[in-house]
Amino acid sequence: MPRLRPDVIADRFGVDSAFERTPVDPATSYRRDVWLGLALTALAVVGVEVSRSSGFFPDESQPTWLLYLLAGAGALPLVVRRRYPLTVLAVVYTHFLLVGLTVPSVPMSPVLQVVYFMTLYTAVAWARDRRAMIIVVIACLVAMFGWLFWQLAISSALAEYVEDEGLLDAPPGLIPPLTAIVVQNWLTNFAYFFGAIAVGQVGWNSARRRRQLTEQAETIERQSAELQRRAVTADRLRIARELHDVVAHHVSVIGIQAAAARRLLAKGDAAAQDPRVPLATIESASREAVAQMRGLVGTLRDTGDDGGPGVGTGRSPEPGLADIAALTDVVGGLDVTSALVVEPPGAESAVPASVGLSLYRTVQEALANVRKHSTARTASVTVRVDRRPGDDRRFAAGFAEVEVLDDGRTVPGSQGSGLGLVGLRERVAAHHGVAEIGPRVTGGYRVRVRLPLPEESR
Structure with missing residues (x-):
């Protein structure tokens, strides 16, 4: 007893x-x-x-x-x-x-x-x-x-x-x-x-x-109320990062192309280069920026059927892996090449939308940083999708990766807020991926992000 x-x-x-x-x-x-x-x-x-x-x-x-x-x-x-x-x-x-x-x-x-x-x-x-x-x-x-x-x-x-x-x-x-x-x-x-x-x-x-x-x-x-408040705050921070990426990319393109058009008009040399080309680029970039910002603002406005915040209810779908190539077409003042490496063929179609969006934003942020903070004249964007099992258990079902390389060096006094890189690292952490961000030994700068593919995508 x-x-x-x-x-x-x-x-x-x-x-x-x-x-x-x-x-x-x-x-x-x-x-x-x-x-x-x-x-x-x-x-x-x-x-x-x-x-x-x-x-x-x-x-x-x-x-x-x-x-x-x-x-x-x-x-x-x-x-x-x-x-x-x-x-x-x-x-x-x-x-x-x-x-x-x-x-x-x-x-x-x-x-x-x-x-x-x-x-x-x-x-x-x-x-x-x-x-x-x-x-x-x-x-x-x-x-x-x-x-x-x-x-x-x-x-x-x-x-x-x-x-x-x-x-x-x-x-x-x-x-x-x-x-x-x-x-x-x-x-x-x-x-x-x-x-x-x-x-x-x-x-x-x-x-x-x-x-x-x-x-x-x-x-x-x-x-519960605190968790809801934090969830709303986290969602607002996510949208703030999205807006930062959109504005940083498209507005910088608009600024560069507007300056180019102004110089051409000032010279009056229409034969050397048609000023309508940079103006067309400005129009295209501004339209895309407005469309994406409408989608993000629509997410803020929508409350959903159950009174909670809406999810992805914009006027246009969120960009993904297939839209990365279009980013290289509107980069003014920078020679950008892009490549897609897929193994086996057709594997890119199995990349989840969330992974594609994160890779798209990575390229968008990297190119924006190159234009604003680097002396680079050329850059390359490489997208890799590999569904073959790897030795690393994190990528046992394959991976999707983007790599942005440039040949420039950092412009003194051009430090930004750092919000873009913080958002980039948070995206990588959310997907349990890996990121390599920093200067290269041979010169230039490298941004490489690798995200694992889910099991069902194999």
């Missing part, structure tokens, strides 16, 4: 618990206590009169009004039983001892027996100071069982009862009659007092458990 550890007992009785049980609606609860206390007071007085009229007080010489007063005084403190549970317990049980020693018939009234049980239960169930509760309850139990021992020790009523009933001459059971009656009295009182304590403690523990569940539910609700 496992031993009861002191820390377990202390936790069970809430000795070090910060929880304080209070009524859900104090005003209503306290008002009900008043009515209950008054009702029990009236019933105690009536009960004494019923017992007196039935002949249960044959030896009492006190006046009737005093019996009424003593009975009512025993029940009246219950009007504040939940306001001051320990004080009420001490007062009621002091009343029990004093009246029991002087007028023993009054505390034996059935109504007052209910009062004593309810008082002990209330003290255990509602006491806010659990250490004080244990001290007061133990003191009351010691007093009650001491009084019981004293009554059984000095009283000759039990012996007279056994003798009058002739139980000594013909014992009805295995235990001597007088011993059996004493044991029965002790067992009854044990059940009475410790039953009240057990019921009160169950009530207190249940209230504490309900409070914990309520607090946990509130915590979960707050965490």
